[in-house]
Each structure stands twice: as C-alpha cells, then as structure tokens.
Amino acid sequence: MKLLNTVSELRTYRSSLSGSVGFVPTMGFLHEGHLSLVRRSTSDCDHSIVSIFVNPTQFGPNEDFNSYPRDIDRDLAMLEAAGADAVFLPAAEEMYPPGADTFVVPGKIAERLEGAVRPGHFKGVATIVLKLFNLVRAQKAYFGQKDAQQVAVLRKMVADLNVPVELLVMPIVRESDGLAMSSRNTYLNEDERQAATILYQSLKMAESLIESGEKHAETVKQKMAEFISNEKLACTDYISISDGDSLAEQTIITRPALISLAVRFGRTRLIDNLILV
Missing domain, CATH: 3.40.50.620 (HUPs)
Incomplete structure (x- = not known):
C-alpha cells in the first residue's frame, strides 16, 4: 500500500x-x-x-x-x-x-x-x-x-x-444495538453511550408510525420528540422529515423521504437517518 x-x-x-x-x-x-x-x-x-x-x-x-x-x-x-x-x-x-x-x-x-x-x-x-x-x-x-x-x-x-x-x-453500518458507527462515538461516556441508542429507536418508531398509515410529518416528528425527551441525557437539535433529494421539509409524507435527526449527549452531537423508499 x-x-x-x-x-x-x-x-x-x-x-x-x-x-x-x-x-x-x-x-x-x-x-x-x-x-x-x-x-x-x-x-x-x-x-x-x-x-x-x-x-x-x-x-x-x-x-x-x-x-x-x-x-x-x-x-x-x-x-x-x-x-x-x-x-x-x-x-x-x-x-x-x-x-x-x-x-x-x-x-x-x-x-x-x-x-x-x-x-x-x-x-x-x-x-x-x-x-x-x-x-x-x-x-x-x-x-x-x-x-x-x-x-x-x-x-x-x-x-x-x-x-x-x-x-x-x-448503507449505514450499525452497532449491535442500532447505534450508527461514528468516529465521534468515542466521545461518549458509558451512560451517554447507552442513551445514544435512542436515535435509532426513534427512527424505527417513526418508520412504524408511517407504515401504519400516519402521513402528517408534524405528527410523526412530535411523537419522535416526545420519545426522545424520555431519555434525560438526550437533547434534540432537530428532527426532520424531508424530500429525499432536495431536503425540503414535507408536510404530508411522500416517498422517497428522509427522516433525520441530530441529538446531543453531553458534549457529543450525533446524527442519524432513515430513508423511506
């Protein structure tokens, strides 16, 4: 090499x-x-x-x-x-x-x-x-x-x-508990590392809501925010449901759509996403 x-x-x-x-x-x-x-x-x-x-x-x-x-x-x-x-x-x-x-x-x-x-x-x-x-x-x-x-x-x-x-x-490569692999994961202490699993869990919850028929983006984002707020070490920067190409926010969810979010755990800021095709 x-x-x-x-x-x-x-x-x-x-x-x-x-x-x-x-x-x-x-x-x-x-x-x-x-x-x-x-x-x-x-x-x-x-x-x-x-x-x-x-x-x-x-x-x-x-x-x-x-x-x-x-x-x-x-x-x-x-x-x-x-x-x-x-x-x-x-x-x-x-x-x-x-x-x-x-x-x-x-x-x-x-x-x-x-x-x-x-x-x-x-x-x-x-x-x-x-x-x-x-x-x-x-x-x-x-x-x-x-x-x-x-x-x-x-x-x-x-x-x-x-x-x-x-x-x-x-595709995103994930740890066994769903956390997306990232160089910044090394910043997390033990408690923050456990808390960070909330990102993928919230994405999967959103996917399930949409697959069950929920089409209103604000409703899905609100439920994601409420879910994440139950984790005391998590502080949400943003939650987005956008067009997969332009990244313009959607009101009524149409595919392809990108569900993405950024959440802070102490001094560490992590991002994750899921694509609906």
Whole structure:
C-alpha cells in the first residue's frame, strides 16, 4: 500500500494507474463503516485510493477540530487489511497553501438541517471534496448514508459542476444495538453511550408510525420528540422529515423521504437517518 503525502506524489501515482479507480474520502479514525466503503471500492474497481484528512474548513470556531480523534497508525493498518492500494495523507498546508481563498459555495440544499446549525460546514465539505475529486480523478467515489445531507450536497455539486465521477452511497453500518458507527462515538461516556441508542429507536418508531398509515410529518416528528425527551441525557437539535433529494421539509409524507435527526449527549452531537423508499 502506497502512502502519499503531497499533491505531487498523488498526481504522479495517479498517472501511473491504468484501469478503473475508486476513491474513499475520510477524516480518519476509521471504523467498520469506512472499511465497508473501501471493500466495496476494491470489489468494483481496479485500484482504490483512500484519503485521510481532517479538514479544518468544515469545522466551526467552537467545534471539535483540535480534539477530533486521530490514530494514523491504526488507520493505515486497517486500510491495508481492507485492500486499499494507496492512502493520501496530506498536511493542512498541502491542501490549503498560504493565500488560498477560493471555495465552493453550495446552494439552498446546504442551508437546511446541518447547514442551519453549522454555518459554513458544507462550504468546507464541498471545497475539499471537489479538490480531492480533481486530484484523484476516480471513476467512482464511495460515501456512507449516515451523512445523508453531505451526500445530497455532493450529488448536487457533481451534477451542477459536471464533475466526471459516480457517487455510490453505502448503507449505514450499525452497532449491535442500532447505534450508527461514528468516529465521534468515542466521545461518549458509558451512560451517554447507552442513551445514544435512542436515535435509532426513534427512527424505527417513526418508520412504524408511517407504515401504519400516519402521513402528517408534524405528527410523526412530535411523537419522535416526545420519545426522545424520555431519555434525560438526550437533547434534540432537530428532527426532520424531508424530500429525499432536495431536503425540503414535507408536510404530508411522500416517498422517497428522509427522516433525520441530530441529538446531543453531553458534549457529543450525533446524527442519524432513515430513508423511506
């Protein structure tokens, strides 16, 4: 497995490849969700490149950029075992040289949900992902469904800017009790970790209500909020039932629909979602 630290090294390596290339962008501290993307890439493509970069431009001033979990040696061992051919591991100065001030500004789809709570977040995401797409020049790029709004923003960017890459979205990988795997789960203490199971439980409750015939989005969201409020360690940021593509909020639930939520447990903020097709 090749380790690439600079843009120049990545470009040289990419030029040496023939056949199809798959790409998995990550911020590291990998878990089974990430590895499922890598394994899918190695199954689909002749070559698989993974990036590890904790992108400073997608973190707000009071967010966890400095404390975001990092363990490069562990990550590299996991990626090699998963079959990655190369890992791009740049420094921040490599991706944002002094004087860099050009950014991708996504549209209305990035202003809702996470975008409303974390202003500028998707500007940072779209910018770094487009830079990586330009460097890796992959035919296929792999993302997890857990970051549903990120996927929607990037799909819109790829379509609007005519980026020649196919986005493939893989299912959420969950712990045995339903909690979506996330690098930020490591922030949770034992009690918070147990409480965090309320996210998936509330999503499944909503799904059951809708399958039983409830069509009013506000009714479902209210019942989810009441259910979550029974967990004293949980503090809800938002609950959404939206169109699966535009993320516009629904009044009467029509499919495909995205049920998504963000909930805080102490200092840790977790997101999760479920798609109704």
